Amino acid sequence: MKFAVITFPGSNCDYDCYRAVKDHLKCQVEYIWHREHSLNNCDCVILPGGFSYGDYLRTGAIARFSPIMQQVIDFADKGGPVIGICNGFQILLESGLLPGAMLVNRNLQFICQTVHLKVENNRLPFTNRLTAGQLLRVPIAHKEGNYYADDRTIKELEDNGRVVFRYSDGSGQADEKSNPNGSLNNIAGITNKKGNVLGMMPHPERAMEQLLGSSDGALVFDSIKNFLGAN
Protein backbone atom coordinates (compact mmCIF):
# COMPACT_ATOMS: atom_id res chain seq x y z
CA MET A 1 0.00 0.00 0.00
CA LYS A 2 1.78 3.12 -1.23
CA PHE A 3 0.85 6.79 -1.05
CA ALA A 4 2.16 9.59 -3.24
CA VAL A 5 2.43 13.19 -2.03
CA ILE A 6 2.69 15.50 -5.04
CA THR A 7 4.99 18.41 -4.41
CA PHE A 8 4.76 21.67 -6.33
CA PRO A 9 7.00 24.70 -5.97
CA GLY A 10 5.27 26.44 -3.06
CA SER A 11 3.67 23.38 -1.45
CA ASN A 12 4.10 23.65 2.31
CA CYS A 13 1.93 20.93 3.81
CA ASP A 14 3.67 18.14 1.95
CA TYR A 15 5.72 17.05 4.95
CA ASP A 16 2.66 17.00 7.22
CA CYS A 17 0.92 14.67 4.76
CA TYR A 18 4.04 12.55 4.39
CA ARG A 19 4.31 12.22 8.16
CA ALA A 20 0.60 11.44 8.57
CA VAL A 21 1.04 8.45 6.26
CA LYS A 22 4.46 7.30 7.44
CA ASP A 23 4.20 7.81 11.19
CA HIS A 24 0.49 7.44 11.79
CA LEU A 25 -0.62 4.93 9.17
CA LYS A 26 2.81 3.25 9.05
CA CYS A 27 2.45 2.93 5.29
CA GLN A 28 4.84 3.53 2.43
CA VAL A 29 4.85 7.07 1.07
CA GLU A 30 6.93 9.05 -1.39
CA TYR A 31 7.13 12.59 -2.61
CA ILE A 32 6.59 13.05 -6.31
CA TRP A 33 7.90 16.27 -7.83
CA HIS A 34 5.41 18.02 -10.09
CA ARG A 35 7.66 17.69 -13.13
CA GLU A 36 7.59 13.90 -13.00
CA HIS A 37 5.56 11.86 -15.47
CA SER A 38 4.81 8.81 -13.32
CA LEU A 39 3.01 8.11 -10.06
CA ASN A 40 5.29 5.10 -9.44
CA ASN A 41 2.44 2.64 -8.95
CA CYS A 42 1.04 4.37 -5.91
CA ASP A 43 -2.40 3.43 -4.54
CA CYS A 44 -3.48 6.87 -3.35
CA VAL A 45 -2.55 10.39 -4.41
CA ILE A 46 -2.40 13.29 -1.97
CA LEU A 47 -2.32 16.85 -3.29
CA PRO A 48 -1.10 18.84 -0.29
CA GLY A 49 -1.78 22.40 0.80
CA GLY A 50 0.42 25.40 0.25
CA PHE A 51 0.82 28.14 -2.30
CA SER A 52 1.75 26.36 -5.50
CA TYR A 53 3.35 28.84 -7.91
CA GLY A 54 2.79 31.57 -5.35
CA ASP A 55 -0.96 31.47 -6.06
CA TYR A 56 -0.19 33.48 -9.23
CA LEU A 57 -3.15 34.17 -11.52
CA ARG A 58 -5.59 32.05 -9.44
CA THR A 59 -4.98 29.49 -6.71
CA GLY A 60 -4.09 26.17 -8.35
CA ALA A 61 -4.38 27.58 -11.88
CA ILE A 62 -0.76 27.04 -12.86
CA ALA A 63 -0.13 23.85 -10.88
CA ARG A 64 -2.96 22.29 -12.80
CA PHE A 65 -0.75 22.31 -15.91
CA SER A 66 2.23 20.62 -14.23
CA PRO A 67 3.26 17.43 -16.07
CA ILE A 68 2.30 15.14 -13.16
CA MET A 69 -1.29 16.40 -13.22
CA GLN A 70 -2.08 14.45 -16.39
CA GLN A 71 -1.06 11.30 -14.50
CA VAL A 72 -3.23 12.33 -11.55
CA ILE A 73 -6.20 12.89 -13.88
CA ASP A 74 -5.67 9.48 -15.54
CA PHE A 75 -5.31 7.82 -12.11
CA ALA A 76 -8.56 9.44 -10.93
CA ASP A 77 -10.36 8.48 -14.15
CA LYS A 78 -9.43 4.86 -13.49
CA GLY A 79 -10.99 5.11 -10.01
CA GLY A 80 -7.83 5.65 -7.94
CA PRO A 81 -8.38 7.59 -4.71
CA VAL A 82 -7.18 11.21 -4.85
CA ILE A 83 -7.42 13.63 -1.94
CA GLY A 84 -6.71 17.33 -2.37
CA ILE A 85 -6.32 19.39 0.78
CA CYS A 86 -6.60 23.20 0.76
CA ASN A 87 -4.40 24.23 -2.19
CA GLY A 88 -4.75 20.61 -3.35
CA PHE A 89 -8.53 21.13 -3.44
CA GLN A 90 -8.05 24.34 -5.43
CA ILE A 91 -5.88 22.42 -7.93
CA LEU A 92 -8.58 19.73 -8.26
CA LEU A 93 -11.14 22.45 -9.04
CA GLU A 94 -8.90 24.07 -11.64
CA SER A 95 -8.14 20.72 -13.25
CA GLY A 96 -11.83 19.93 -13.60
CA LEU A 97 -11.68 16.79 -11.44
CA LEU A 98 -14.13 18.53 -9.13
CA PRO A 99 -16.78 21.14 -10.04
CA GLY A 100 -16.93 24.75 -8.86
CA ALA A 101 -14.33 27.34 -7.96
CA MET A 102 -12.90 29.22 -5.00
CA LEU A 103 -13.48 32.90 -4.38
CA VAL A 104 -11.65 35.10 -1.90
CA ASN A 105 -13.05 34.66 1.62
CA ARG A 106 -16.08 36.80 2.30
CA ASN A 107 -14.14 38.91 4.84
CA LEU A 108 -11.13 39.23 2.47
CA GLN A 109 -8.85 37.83 5.16
CA PHE A 110 -6.57 34.85 5.46
CA ILE A 111 -8.37 32.73 8.05
CA CYS A 112 -6.38 30.45 10.30
CA GLN A 113 -8.50 28.75 12.93
CA THR A 114 -9.86 25.42 14.08
CA VAL A 115 -13.39 24.79 12.85
CA HIS A 116 -16.05 22.16 13.33
CA LEU A 117 -16.84 19.99 10.36
CA LYS A 118 -20.01 18.00 10.05
CA VAL A 119 -19.62 14.70 8.23
CA GLU A 120 -22.27 14.46 5.53
CA ASN A 121 -21.13 11.38 3.62
CA ASN A 122 -19.33 8.50 5.35
CA ARG A 123 -19.48 6.05 2.46
CA LEU A 124 -16.29 7.16 0.75
CA PRO A 125 -12.70 5.87 0.68
CA PHE A 126 -11.86 8.93 2.79
CA THR A 127 -14.68 8.82 5.32
CA ASN A 128 -15.55 5.18 6.01
CA ARG A 129 -14.21 5.38 9.57
CA LEU A 130 -16.51 8.29 10.35
CA THR A 131 -20.22 8.35 11.10
CA ALA A 132 -22.76 10.54 9.32
CA GLY A 133 -23.40 13.65 11.37
CA GLN A 134 -20.16 13.24 13.32
CA LEU A 135 -18.37 16.48 14.20
CA LEU A 136 -14.64 16.85 13.60
CA ARG A 137 -12.35 19.58 14.85
CA VAL A 138 -9.88 20.42 12.11
CA PRO A 139 -7.98 23.63 11.28
CA ILE A 140 -8.45 25.76 8.19
CA ALA A 141 -5.79 28.13 6.84
CA HIS A 142 -6.66 29.89 3.62
CA LYS A 143 -7.66 33.12 1.91
CA GLU A 144 -9.41 31.58 -1.09
CA GLY A 145 -11.77 29.01 0.42
CA ASN A 146 -15.11 30.57 -0.38
CA TYR A 147 -16.60 27.73 -2.41
CA TYR A 148 -18.76 28.77 -5.34
CA ALA A 149 -20.64 26.89 -8.03
CA ASP A 150 -23.74 27.69 -10.08
CA ASP A 151 -27.16 26.69 -8.72
CA ARG A 152 -27.37 23.58 -10.88
CA THR A 153 -24.02 22.27 -9.67
CA ILE A 154 -24.86 22.94 -6.02
CA LYS A 155 -28.15 21.06 -6.43
CA GLU A 156 -26.36 18.18 -8.14
CA LEU A 157 -23.84 18.01 -5.26
CA GLU A 158 -26.52 18.22 -2.58
CA ASP A 159 -28.92 15.76 -4.20
CA ASN A 160 -26.26 13.11 -4.68
CA GLY A 161 -24.49 13.16 -1.34
CA ARG A 162 -21.45 14.79 -2.87
CA VAL A 163 -21.09 17.37 -0.11
CA VAL A 164 -18.77 15.46 2.21
CA PHE A 165 -17.99 18.01 4.94
CA ARG A 166 -19.86 21.13 6.00
CA TYR A 167 -18.68 23.93 8.31
CA SER A 168 -20.81 23.87 11.42
CA ASP A 169 -20.79 24.98 15.03
CA GLY A 170 -20.10 22.70 18.01
CA SER A 171 -23.64 21.40 17.99
CA GLY A 172 -23.70 20.51 14.31
CA GLN A 173 -25.62 23.59 13.20
CA ALA A 174 -24.45 24.67 9.72
CA ASP A 175 -25.56 28.27 9.22
CA GLU A 176 -24.27 31.74 8.43
CA LYS A 177 -22.71 32.08 11.86
CA SER A 178 -20.71 28.89 11.57
CA ASN A 179 -19.60 29.66 8.01
CA PRO A 180 -16.03 30.98 8.24
CA ASN A 181 -15.45 32.02 4.64
CA GLY A 182 -18.77 32.46 2.83
CA SER A 183 -18.83 29.07 1.09
CA LEU A 184 -22.19 28.26 -0.47
CA ASN A 185 -24.20 25.93 1.79
CA ASN A 186 -21.25 25.91 4.24
CA ILE A 187 -19.45 23.52 1.92
CA ALA A 188 -15.99 22.50 3.21
CA GLY A 189 -15.42 19.38 1.13
CA ILE A 190 -16.90 17.69 -1.94
CA THR A 191 -16.41 14.55 -3.96
CA ASN A 192 -16.72 13.66 -7.64
CA LYS A 193 -19.51 11.54 -9.13
CA LYS A 194 -17.66 8.27 -8.59
CA GLY A 195 -16.64 9.19 -5.05
CA ASN A 196 -12.93 8.55 -5.55
CA VAL A 197 -11.79 12.19 -5.57
CA LEU A 198 -12.14 14.32 -2.44
CA GLY A 199 -11.37 18.01 -2.14
CA MET A 200 -11.45 19.67 1.26
CA MET A 201 -10.26 23.06 2.52
CA PRO A 202 -9.66 21.99 6.16
CA HIS A 203 -6.37 20.27 6.99
CA PRO A 204 -6.77 16.76 8.45
CA GLU A 205 -2.99 16.31 8.30
CA ARG A 206 -2.64 19.12 10.84
CA ALA A 207 -4.99 17.38 13.27
CA MET A 208 -3.22 14.07 13.73
CA GLU A 209 -2.54 14.16 17.47
CA GLN A 210 -3.98 15.68 20.62
CA LEU A 211 -0.75 17.56 21.21
CA LEU A 212 -1.66 19.71 18.19
CA GLY A 213 -5.18 20.35 19.45
CA SER A 214 -7.09 17.57 17.74
CA SER A 215 -6.56 14.09 16.39
CA ASP A 216 -9.78 14.03 14.37
CA GLY A 217 -7.92 14.38 11.09
CA ALA A 218 -6.36 10.96 11.66
CA LEU A 219 -9.78 9.42 10.98
CA VAL A 220 -9.62 10.60 7.37
CA PHE A 221 -6.24 8.91 6.90
CA ASP A 222 -7.44 5.79 8.77
CA SER A 223 -10.38 5.63 6.36
CA ILE A 224 -8.12 5.65 3.31
CA LYS A 225 -5.95 2.88 4.74
CA ASN A 226 -9.08 0.90 5.60
CA PHE A 227 -10.37 1.35 2.05
CA LEU A 228 -7.09 0.36 0.42
CA GLY A 229 -6.73 -2.64 2.74
CA ALA A 230 -10.18 -3.88 1.81
CA ASN A 231 -9.48 -3.52 -1.90
Add this chain to the structure above:
Amino acid sequence: MLTAEIHVTLKELVLDPQGTTLKRSMETMGYQGIEEVRMGKFIQVRFDSDDRQAVEKKVDEMCRQILSNPVIEQYSYSLREGR
Protein backbone atom coordinates in the same frame (compact mmCIF):
# COMPACT_ATOMS: atom_id res chain seq x y z
CA MET B 1 4.24 42.75 -33.39
CA LEU B 2 0.80 42.51 -31.80
CA THR B 3 -0.11 43.04 -28.15
CA ALA B 4 -3.21 41.53 -26.62
CA GLU B 5 -4.77 43.45 -23.75
CA ILE B 6 -6.93 41.11 -21.74
CA HIS B 7 -9.41 41.90 -18.99
CA VAL B 8 -10.60 39.15 -16.67
CA THR B 9 -13.42 39.96 -14.28
CA LEU B 10 -15.79 38.05 -12.05
CA LYS B 11 -19.09 37.19 -13.73
CA GLU B 12 -21.96 39.52 -12.91
CA LEU B 13 -23.69 36.81 -10.88
CA VAL B 14 -20.66 36.29 -8.64
CA LEU B 15 -20.30 38.54 -5.61
CA ASP B 16 -17.09 40.56 -5.58
CA PRO B 17 -16.11 41.22 -1.95
CA GLN B 18 -13.07 43.29 -2.97
CA GLY B 19 -15.18 45.54 -5.18
CA THR B 20 -17.78 45.91 -2.44
CA THR B 21 -15.12 46.89 0.11
CA LEU B 22 -13.56 49.40 -2.29
CA LYS B 23 -16.95 50.95 -2.95
CA ARG B 24 -17.60 51.35 0.76
CA SER B 25 -14.17 52.87 1.28
CA MET B 26 -14.58 55.39 -1.52
CA GLU B 27 -17.98 56.36 -0.19
CA THR B 28 -16.38 56.95 3.21
CA MET B 29 -13.93 59.26 1.41
CA GLY B 30 -16.89 61.27 0.18
CA TYR B 31 -17.30 60.02 -3.38
CA GLN B 32 -20.97 59.87 -4.20
CA GLY B 33 -23.01 58.24 -6.91
CA ILE B 34 -21.03 54.99 -7.17
CA GLU B 35 -23.42 52.28 -8.22
CA GLU B 36 -21.02 49.35 -8.13
CA VAL B 37 -17.30 48.54 -8.12
CA ARG B 38 -15.97 45.36 -9.74
CA MET B 39 -12.31 44.38 -9.56
CA GLY B 40 -10.47 42.25 -12.05
CA LYS B 41 -7.17 41.47 -13.72
CA PHE B 42 -5.42 43.12 -16.62
CA ILE B 43 -3.01 40.96 -18.62
CA GLN B 44 -0.81 41.96 -21.57
CA VAL B 45 0.54 39.33 -23.94
CA ARG B 46 2.94 40.38 -26.70
CA PHE B 47 3.26 38.30 -29.86
CA ASP B 48 6.02 38.20 -32.44
CA SER B 49 3.41 38.07 -35.18
CA ASP B 50 1.26 40.44 -37.24
CA ASP B 51 -1.31 37.84 -38.18
CA ARG B 52 -4.33 39.22 -36.35
CA GLN B 53 -6.56 36.27 -37.09
CA ALA B 54 -4.08 33.69 -35.81
CA VAL B 55 -3.20 35.74 -32.74
CA GLU B 56 -6.84 36.33 -31.91
CA LYS B 57 -7.52 32.61 -32.06
CA LYS B 58 -4.56 31.96 -29.77
CA VAL B 59 -5.61 34.63 -27.25
CA ASP B 60 -9.14 33.32 -27.10
CA GLU B 61 -7.84 29.83 -26.44
CA MET B 62 -5.44 31.09 -23.74
CA CYS B 63 -8.28 32.93 -22.04
CA ARG B 64 -10.43 29.82 -21.94
CA GLN B 65 -7.61 27.43 -21.02
CA ILE B 66 -5.75 29.25 -18.27
CA LEU B 67 -6.16 33.02 -18.03
CA SER B 68 -9.75 32.87 -16.83
CA ASN B 69 -11.78 30.34 -14.89
CA PRO B 70 -15.10 30.04 -16.73
CA VAL B 71 -16.89 28.96 -13.54
CA ILE B 72 -16.52 32.40 -11.97
CA GLU B 73 -14.89 34.69 -14.51
CA GLN B 74 -15.48 36.31 -17.89
CA TYR B 75 -12.91 37.81 -20.21
CA SER B 76 -12.59 40.33 -22.99
CA TYR B 77 -9.59 41.42 -25.04
CA SER B 78 -8.41 43.72 -27.76
CA LEU B 79 -5.37 43.59 -30.03
CA ARG B 80 -3.18 46.51 -30.88
CA GLU B 81 -0.06 47.02 -32.98
CA GLY B 82 3.29 47.37 -31.26
CA ARG B 83 4.27 47.06 -27.64
